[in-house]
Amino acid sequence: MTVDQTATATDPSGGRPVVPTRSSHRPLGSGEIAFVAGFWAHLQSTNAAATLEHCEQWMERLGWLANLDHAADGTTGIERPGWSFSDSEVYKLIEAMSWEFGRSGDPAIDAAIRRLTARVGRAQDSDGYLNTYYGHPQRPPRYSDLETGHELYCAGHLLQAAVARLRTAGPDELVEIARRAADHVCDMFGPDGLQGIGGHPEIELGLVEFGRAVDESRYVEQARLFLDRRGHGRLGEIPFGPAYFQDDVPIRDAATWRGHAVRALYLSAAAVDVATEYDDVDLLAAVQRQWTASVARRTYITGGMGSRHQDESFGEDWELPADRAYCETCAGVASIMVSWRLYLATGDVRYADLIERTSFNIVATSPRSDGRAFFYANPLHQRVAGNAPDEDTVSPRAASSTRAPWFDVSCCPTNVARTLASWHTYAASVGERELTLLQYGSARVETTLGDGRAIGVTVDTTYPRGGTVTVSLDDPPAGALALRLRVPSWADGAVLDEGGRRRAVEPGLAVVDREFTPGEEIRLHLPMSPRFTWPDPRIDAVRGCVAVERGPLVYCLESIDLPDGVELDGIAVDPASQPVLRDHDRVEVQGRVLASGSGDANGDAPWPYQALAGSPDGASAIPLLLHPYHQWAERGPTAMRVWLPTPQPTTPR
Amino acid sequence: MTVDQTATATDPSGGRPVVPTRSSHRPLGSGEIAFVAGFWAHLQSTNAAATLEHCEQWMERLGWLANLDHAADGTTGIERPGWSFSDSEVYKLIEAMSWEFGRSGDPAIDAAIRRLTARVGRAQDSDGYLNTYYGHPQRPPRYSDLETGHELYCAGHLLQAAVARLRTAGPDELVEIARRAADHVCDMFGPDGLQGIGGHPEIELGLVEFGRAVDESRYVEQARLFLDRRGHGRLGEIPFGPAYFQDDVPIRDAATWRGHAVRALYLSAAAVDVATEYDDVDLLAAVQRQWTASVARRTYITGGMGSRHQDESFGEDWELPADRAYCETCAGVASIMVSWRLYLATGDVRYADLIERTSFNIVATSPRSDGRAFFYANPLHQRVAGNAPDEDTVSPRAASSTRAPWFDVSCCPTNVARTLASWHTYAASVGERELTLLQYGSARVETTLGDGRAIGVTVDTTYPRGGTVTVSLDDPPAGALALRLRVPSWADGAVLDEGGRRRAVEPGLAVVDREFTPGEEIRLHLPMSPRFTWPDPRIDAVRGCVAVERGPLVYCLESIDLPDGVELDGIAVDPASQPVLRDHDRVEVQGRVLASGSGDANGDAPWPYQALAGSPDGASAIPLLLHPYHQWAERGPTAMRVWLPTPQPTTPR
Structure with a gap:
């Protein structure tokens, strides 16, 4: 069954991120649903009260906002703060503010949006081009680095910000800025223009949704063009190879997600949009197939995606290391974007299952409880507790043992902000x-x-x-x-x-x-007793381990909850015991102390590979208290593990 | 007991890489020991007959040798082939050729050394500075990037080449070039000069050994200065942090190896040299402590070191993933360098144990049997067989499923060459x-x-x-x-x-x-029956797995040896069976087919985390034939694993 929907400039629902022209189910908007209490209402309140302002302050402090002023005033130089994609953080913040305005109607947020919009507007060139990194005095020329330059990526986020503004407040200057930017992209990269694509997908998402929002099919068609061009080795060579930005295989032909996780997922989300607009059943089926294969073999129990730090990418099938799991927060956001579009297109609630898992265990895990620090990577095992975060320092992105206030590559905080501000519309x-x-x-x-x-x-x-x-x-x-x-x-x-x-x-x-x-x-x-969960035997990294879950929540064991002298890597759990719910949502399992743990290196064998299996099954039983994973490191830096070893046989069976 | 040795310009032993002024045992030289047949004699022959020429041809073809001519002729430009450390490959090749000349006395190799030496000499500036990347027309200025510029690193390899030449052929032009370069380094970085250090240790090794070889204490003292300066955050900030180049903690205070593996190991080797020259027992003890801690917790069963691809670094204790093991070939070479120096200093044969393990399973694994292709990384698990190597293409460094003829960063081939040419001197x-x-x-x-x-x-x-x-x-x-x-x-x-x-x-x-x-x-x-070996239970990545070894050789299972329809990730071994030696050094173990393997994705559960443990213990028993790990991929690209899963309990115990 299909609900026909007419794209309108102002959304009577109160604003929704995705409004397919055709869909099996119509998404609700901010005017139709509101969380009034509980887990998500609390996160949304913190996001509104702290995170939005936090992000704006950091971008002002680091000069990412001033980059707009320099572009407007012709005062750009060889030095410029921020990466080439820092403009996109401004747009994602405006998007987050817009959804929040749609949710709360707070006039202070409306004023902040207008303030930022004015600065963005001044930076736009007369032909619609808008980017503070390229095409200005002493800056590299426009479109001189499609592989890693992120110009089209930034433009895509501008369009998504304008969609949010249009649907929550009606047409305004930001929408006109976006229209000029979209026209510029279509002029430059249309059928008769440059035949290139952007190294980081995002423009496709922005073009489709902005096209829907302002009822302009040219934008949707440009997104389709970008999608069709991809996968033919059109981008230049990079050390990670063309799979990194999904230019190795056309999306219609790909069997699974691969390469940079956020890139792969943004691309797939846009592909569902294009498939929906053109009623392209083959393209939709391709994304469904990739979702199924990747969820079965390339996804963490938290819903996290992306196994590798090196290139922020998916690993091979079953390559899911707990300790070096990358599970970028943004990949969690992007996974929700794909699943939501697939749900709207198909009505299959297994997509909503993954949204729930990823929301609780990635999106809700990233921000600290005060909304002013964030996880970039979300590993499932932290061997060594890191240092307490410096509230005044920009962090390298993958520092993962504590949440950090801001990052050199700071895509995650604003992605969390825009997702939380609109999360009720996925409900x-x-x-x-x-x-x-x-x-x-x-x-x-x-x-x-x-x-x-x-x-x-x-x-x-x-x-x-x-x-x-x-x-x-x-x-x-x-x-x-x-x-x-x-x-x-x-x-x-x-x-x-x-x-x-x-x-x-x-x-x-x-x-x-x-x-x-x-x-x-x-x-x-719903049955909320805590339960043990076992991994597929082909996931090598967690063989012989068990996880604890309760409802949609994955649990973890933190070093801070162990008795003195017991090390996290010296324990195992008894899988014959039953996990038991304790107060404050904690879960107790029965453990055993297997080895002295890393604290006592003197007890180590000189060579860790021996003719005898396992380690002695220590006599000391020990209750282990687990917290929900999303609370990890809220009490300070800790060593942590989601997957808990079970005792291995001590002699060959 | 200490054997006093006088450093001499020409080594009557026929040449040895390391000649400590004091040592508990005197190393033999090329004139004192020769392999006449068998495993290492064969590798040395191939190295002499194929690898040396192969390396020279690639460096000529890529313009790395012509860089010397451009520096000499003043024709350098903005574009320059090769990384900033490409000169070091020339020097490592000359070193390899020199050891080979010492071994064989082949006049053709002597001629090649003279040819290369002439080009190197022309590129040297009048003040002794010698580097083709910096300090020439349109090139960055000298010493403008100590963190990653590799100038001192290149100089160190030049000195090591001169040591090899001096000890195998006597004083010649290369030795004079090196003397001028060493004097320049001492002038620039001496007590009253620049107080910097090089981002990649190596100059220290070169200075000590060249100082020993030409009996010049100033060079040894400069090495000591460089060592003492390191570990105080003197180098500038990089995203990986100061531990990457061991500038986080003075080497005397460090508990274990960390950061970039080759950097850590070259530094430690130099520290043993300096400790020996100055009879610095604390410094020697520090390296011994780091060796012990790292071998117990940060080393693969192959002797491989370095767990992470991202920064080519050691991981945390027990972080030893099989599938993403980096185990750079050069780290294996460097590990041998450290262990050899520690053996000479202490006489403890456990250092020779590790040399043997690393030599058979890393150094001998890297070169293809024809000596014209190499592994850069040496993982212990390859999930997907790659493509056959293109014999005409430069590979990105970490492509690991097949050996490649040459690399963009091509440190490994020449490191293998110089190690094989001198390997008998470690015996x-x-x-x-x-x-x-x-x-x-x-x-x-x-x-x-x-x-x-x-x-x-x-x-x-x-x-x-x-x-x-x-x-x-x-x-x-x-x-x-x-x-x-x-x-x-x-x-x-x-x-x-x-x-x-x-x-x-x-x-x-x-x-x-x-x-x-x-x-x-x-x-x-020596007992050569194949045997099962079990990992320390704290090595998460291989929990529930067993490896097969025979003598010093680690074995592996390759997909090419499985029956049709059986996938590598669908098998387990029966640990109660006994591995049995078959013909051609192969070993048979009894396996079971546990799952259908990755080939049949249709049989996958939609979500790989379930309430039931393990997978059904398949009825089909299957003999599995393993090859020595050093033969991996000699028959073409394969999926491969060293660590073999054992059946896990199918219900909680």
Whole structure:
């Protein structure tokens, strides 16, 4: 079933990042759904109260905003603060502010957007070109480095910022700036123009969505052109090879995600958009195939993607090291972008499953609880606790043992900010006569079904602390409604309660399709007992290990929770025991002390490879207290592991 | 016991890389020991017949040699082929040629050395400065980038080349060039000069050994200065941090090796040299401590060092991933350099144990059997077979699934060449009244004990194919001799046979201390049955896996040896079975097919983390045939693994 939607300049929903011209389910906007309490409402509040201002202050301090003024005033020079993509951080911040304005209507945020927009506008050249790194006095010429120059990437983020502004506040100067920039890109790179592509996909996403937002098919067509050009070795050679920026194989022909993870995922998200606009079933199927293959073999239990530090890339199948997991925060954001578009295109809730997993364990893990420091990489094992972060220092990007206030390459903070500010719009969708709840939190939903009937429901839950989700149909539509509740893939044993009538529901969708009486309550009970989870035996890096999960949350063991003298690498867990929920969402498992741990190097064998297997199964049992992974390092730098070793046989069996 | 040795301009031994002023054991030179047949003799022949010429041809073809001519002729320009350290490859080649000339006396090699020396000499500035990258028309100024510029590094390799030439052919033009270069370095960086250090240690090694060779203490003192300056953050900031080039902690205070592996190991080798020259017991103890800690926790079973691709560095303790093991060939060479110096300083044969392991499994693994292609990285697990090498293409350095003819950063081929050409000099040493055989191969030894008595022995063995080493005392000295034979650390059950009297000998040294009759034979029987070896339980990456070794050789399983339809990642070995030696040095172990392997993605679970442990223990048993790791990919690109999974429990225990 397809809901036709007309692209409009101002979005009556209150703003949504993705508004496909055709989709199986219509996404809700900021005016239709709001989290009122709980996990995500709290993160959104912190984002609004701290992170947005934090990002603006750092960009002002480092001169990334002043770069705009220098471009406007003709005062650029050989030296310029920031990487070639620093403009994009300004645009991502404006996008984040716009979604937040759509959510809260805070006039101070509106003022900040106008302030930033004015500086952006002054930096734009008369022909629409807008970039502070290239094409100015003493700067490299425009489009002189398509491989790594990020001009088109920056333009794409400008367009996404304008989409957010347009849909949450209506047309304004930013939208006009974006229109001129989009026209410039189409003029330069159109069918008769430069036949190049950008090394970092993003322009494609911006062009499609901006084209949808302002109803301009030329922009969508340009995105299609960029996609079709890619995969034919059009970009110049780089040491990492063409797979790094997905120029090795056309996206239609690729079997799996590979190369730089954020690049691969932005490209795939844009491909779903283009496939949707052109009803290109082959292209859609290609991305679905890549999603399936990559989720089965190249994704961490946290939802994290990208195994390698060296080139921030996917590894080979099953190459998922816990200790050197890169799992860039931005790749988590990008994964959610792909999955959301695939859900809208197909209605398959397994995409929403991955969104939930990635949101809780990557996106929510990155920001510190005060919203002023961030993880760039999200490894699943930290061998050595690092140093406490310096609140006043820019960090190299992959320093991962503590969250850092800002990065030399600082893509993650603004990506977290724009995702959190719009996260409620991923929580539900409507069809012709369906309301689907995809993500759970205490929320108010007031929307309109595809057939025009209004509906209002209230969701009440402490999820993911508790597993009961109560949906009150305060204002049900007249006539039958298909109320659909996602049952997560991990939720074996879920129960649906319709006024006392309880029935087991399987992972997938629990559907109640009938007339509802006003005030009627439907309850979904999700099993929230902590559980052990085992890896596929082909994931070499975590063979013989087990993880602990509870609901959508992955857990971890931190060194700070071990008794004195017990080292993190000297313990194992007893897989025959059962993990038990303790207070403050902590989980206890039964462990054993296997070796003296790294603290005592004197006990080491001189050579760590011996004729006897394993280590003695120490007599000392020890309870181990685990925290949700997203709380890692909130109490200071720690050594940490998600995957917990189980005792290995001590003699060959 | 210390053998005093006077540094002389021409080495009567026939040439040795390291001639400490003081040492517990005197190393033999090319004139005192020769391999006459077997494993190392064969590699040395191939090195002489193919690799030396191969390296010279590539450097000519790529313009790295012509860089010398341009510097001489004043025709340098903005463009220049090769990295800033390409001069060092010329010097390493000359060093390799010099050791080979010392070994064989081949006049064609002598002519090649003279040819290259003439071009090097023309490129030297009048003040002794010699570098084709810096300090010429349109080139960056001298010493403008000590962090990554490699000027001092190149100078160090020039000095090492001159040492080899001096000790194998006597003083010539190369020695004078080196003397001028060394004087220039001392003038520039002496106590009253620039207080800098080079980002890549090497100058220290060159200065000490050249100082020993030409009996010039100023050079040794300059090396000591460079060492003392390091570790105080004197070098500028780089993204990898100061540990990358060991400028984080003074070498006296460091607990373990860290940062870039080759840098760390060259520095430590130089530190042993300086400690020896100044009788600095604290400095020597510091390197011994770092060796012990790093061998116990940061070294692969192959002897490989350096876990990370990103910065070619050591990882944390126990961070030893098989699939992304970097194990740069040059780090193997450098590890041998450190261990050899530590053996000479201490007489402890565990250093010779590591030399043997690293030589067979890293140095001998790198070159293809024809000597014209090389591994740069030496991983212990290759998930996907790469493409066959293009014999005409320069490879990016870390392409590791096949050996490549040359690299963009081509440090490894010449490092292999100089190591193989001098490898026999690591095989034995003499003391006052001791002859110690450290490495085994069919060889002829004719040398002089510390007390002046001549001795001649013949060694006959097929080692490492067979385990019997026969030492014939053709020309024993008059009076008592301590004949000492190294018993490798893996050789539990070794037996020494003195004319039919057999006795068990422990790993370490088997000593026969008495008078010998001419022609008397002593036999060492080393146990060469293949064996399983298990990793320390703290090495996460290979938990639940076992390796197969035989003698000093690590074995590996290659995909080419699996039956059709069986994938490398779908098998496990039965650790209760016994590995069995088959023909052609192959070893058979009993395996099981656990999963369908990566070839059949359709059988994958959609999510690879499940509530049940392990995979079903397949009924199909399968014999698995392993080859020595050094033969990996000799039959074409393959997937490969050293560490073989054992079946994991399928339900929680």
